[in-house]
Amino acid sequence: MDTIFKRRSVRKYTDAVVSDEQIKQIIKAGMAAPSAKNSQEWIFIVIRDKEIYNAFMSVHPNAFSLNTASAAILVCADLSKEKEPGQGWWIQDCSAAIENMLLEATSMGLGTLWMGVHPKEDRIACMKAACKLPEGIEPLGLVSIGEQTKEYAPIDRYMEEHIYLDAYGTKWDK
Ligand SMILES: Cc1cc2nc3c(=O)[nH]c(=O)nc-3n(C[C@H](O)[C@H](O)[C@H](O)COP(=O)(O)O)c2cc1C
Secondary structure (H helix, E strand, O other): OHHHHHOOEOOOEOOOOOOHHHHHHHHHHHHOOOOHHHOOOEEEEEEOOHHHHHHHHHHOHHHHHHHOOOEEEEEEEEHHHOOOOOOOHHHHHHHHHHHHHHHHHHHOOOEEEEEEOOOOHHHHHHHHHHOOOOOOEEEEEEEEEEOEOOOOOOOOOOOHHHOEOOOOOOEOOO
16 A cells, blocks of 8 residues: 555656666556556556657657656557447556556656546547557557656555545535
8 A cells, every 4th residue: 555655756767767678567566457448558668769759859858867767668458358348448457557657667666657648639649650650559548667766655645525425515524
């Protein structure tokens, strides 16, 4: 549970290299996520090419974590594996995979940042071109990874006013 509260968005990294073994462990955690009808339609593209980082930063100003990232992983869906084509479950499946990856990296002492690709058309087009995605492979998010330069305070965003009992508006008084 500590890992959940320790995870923060890290936008600056040291120049330490994140190894392929570490990346593999992070992707393994991603693949352990739940998915609708166990579709597991995810595809992971490990990116080390700085030109791809630069391409993404040219369409997205809040992707500057890529300036110092050791690696990035583009999480995509293979739409041909959808069990209910066109229903969009892949977005939830791939999001669950990304969150698992962030948590695993945190537990390994690494920093990460989830950068949104879907549904921004320019970011989608950029990553499709940069990573040569074939038709039917849809990018959802890009995760930068590196060793963080400082410790971050754990988060506590518990807000009782966001919780109701049985019906919207009925306070859940715990
Ligand atoms: C779907 C999604 C897309 C995000 N995209 C970006 C992004 O493009 N750039 C960025 O700097 N942070 C991005 N974030 C990170 C959020 O800004 C961050 O999670 C939020 O501010 C809370 O901070 P914390 O992660 O440190 O708890 C994204 C988060 C999510 C869930």
